Amino acid sequence: MTHRILVRGGHVVSMDDAVGDRPGCDILIEDDLIAAVEPGLDPAGADEVIDARDTVVLPGFVDTHRHLWMTVLRGTQADETLGGYQQTVQGSLPFAVQPQDVYAGTLLGAWEALNAGITTVLDYAHLNPTLEHAEAGIRALRETGIRALYAHGSVFGVRRPWGSPEQAEYVRELLRPRQDDRLLTFGIAFGAPYGESDWALAAELDVPATLHACVRSAGAWPASHTIEELNARGLLRAGTVYSHCTIATDAELKLIADSGGHVSVSPYVEMVMGHGRPVIARALAQGLLPSLGADVVSSGPGDMFSQMRAAFSQARAETVPDDPDAPYRPGLTARDVLRFATAGGAAACGLGDITGSLTPGKRADLVTVRTDQINTMPAGDPVGVVVANADVSTVDTVLVGGVARKRDGRLLADLPGLRDLARDAAARLHRHAGNSVAAHPGKG
Numbered sequence: 001m002t003h004r005i006l007v008r009g010g011h012v013v014s015m016d017d018a019v020g021d022r023p024g025c026d027i028l029i030e031d032d033l034i035a036a037v038e039p040g041l042d043p044a045g046a047d048e049v050i051d052a053r054d055t056v057v058l059p060g061f062v063d064t065h066r067h068l069w070m071t072v073l074r075g076t077q078a079d080e081t082l083g084g085y086q087q088t089v090q091g092s093l094p095f096a097v098q099p100q101d102v103y104a105g106t107l108l109g110a111w112e113a114l115n116a117g118i119t120t121v122l123d124y125a126h127l128n129p130t131l132e133h134a135e136a137g138i139r140a141l142r143e144t145g146i147r148a149l150y151a152h153g154s155v156f157g158v159r160r161p162w163g164s165p166e167q168a169e170y171v172r173e174l175l176r177p178r179q180d181d182r183l184l185t186f187g188i189a190f191g192a193p194y195g196e197s198d199w200a201l202a203a204e205l206d207v208p209a210t211l212h213a214c215v216r217s218a219g220a221w222p223a224s225h226t227i228e229e230l231n232a233r234g235l236l237r238a239g240t241v242y243s244h245c246t247i248a249t250d251a252e253l254k255l256i257a258d259s260g261g262h263v264s265v266s267p268y269v270e271m272v273m274g275h276g277r278p279v280i281a282r283a284l285a286q287g288l289l290p291s292l293g294a295d296v297v298s299s300g301p302g303d304m305f306s307q308m309r310a311a312f313s314q315a316r317a318e319t320v321p322d323d324p325d326a327p328y329r330p331g332l333t334a335r336d337v338l339r340f341a342t343a344g345g346a347a348a349c350g351l352g353d354i355t356g357s358l359t360p361g362k363r364a365d366l367v368t369v370r371t372d373q374i375n376t377m378p379a380g381d382p383v384g385v386v387v388a389n390a391d392v393s394t395v396d397t398v399l400v401g402g403v404a405r406k407r408d409g410r411l412l413a414d415l416p417g418l419r420d421l422a423r424d425a426a427a428r429l430h431r432h433a434g435n436s437v438a439a440h441p442g443k444g
């Protein structure tokens, strides 16, 4: 029997040009699909009515670059540079992290994302020395009910060297399409130096790939123009998500656009850790629709409001003329940034047909943001309020495929259980890896 939910009376910002923005509008959900976006729908046949008055109703946010397992390292690298991070975190951690730590980090990170209105995440799962680590991460994603592109990687190659035939067979087995996965899709997260076997495997399995590309990381590895090199080897492939690209040339960004690839920008982390300048403005100039990612909560915030504001302020600052008397005419708008965080992200994940906008026929992934709170009222321009003023505290209700993960401001998770999990994981990592990479267990 069809389950019907009516989301009533919100200010709908659909991010679909054909649907537009509709004040005082209803959304009818049938099972996991959006059936209608219209004012005045009849509530009589609805099994459940969600009162969305005094809220902006948005498509769920899509995070296109996030290492969920690293949630267990929250805040431990806030001052660190990328070069320093490579030495401290990647030096010892791959040998300390157990499958239960991957489970804990992924579960905590996915619930954190849902709490913030992120309904889809590209999980760049790059620590998987064993099958058990990967299965633990996938199990955690399933338990939270988030939509995810699980991009499997093992960039540290701890026990099973990346690129080896043994690794390839294991990835084949892991990523073999699974009929029962309603919310998960699968892809590959490449490790440097991007061997041809990686690309061949992604093509063979017909799954998307993602990689860190063109990043400044002085102290860890020399700068390289990865995209030019890949292009010279004929390896650029449609649907690939290139993360950061902070030192990519304009010609490299154009190569991504021309090959049907996508750019993922993690503006907060890139600026704080010294990856280089976020490429929002330059990517737009080359015809790319950027998407946004939190990357690592060991160094930065895990919500999309922070990413949107970092992206907006940095990209606008990039276009301020050097001449203080020259007029300032920024092209980028708050709505553009909201598009990066929704439709842009969905396109990058290869999920543009099913999420990223409130379009009849797409999955019912939606978020309501309260506009009657102290930091969001009065909401003269709802898009402006979402991008400039709203925060996680104003995220009221979050649906993924029509299923509530947050309702009336309350996350539908076992919070005491998550606290225990976080405390145990921090204690284990502290024991095995020491102060440099793990939170003190006493801090939970």
Ligand SMILES: [Zn+2]
Binding pocket: 065, 067, 124, 212, 243, 295
């Ligand atoms: Zn990353």
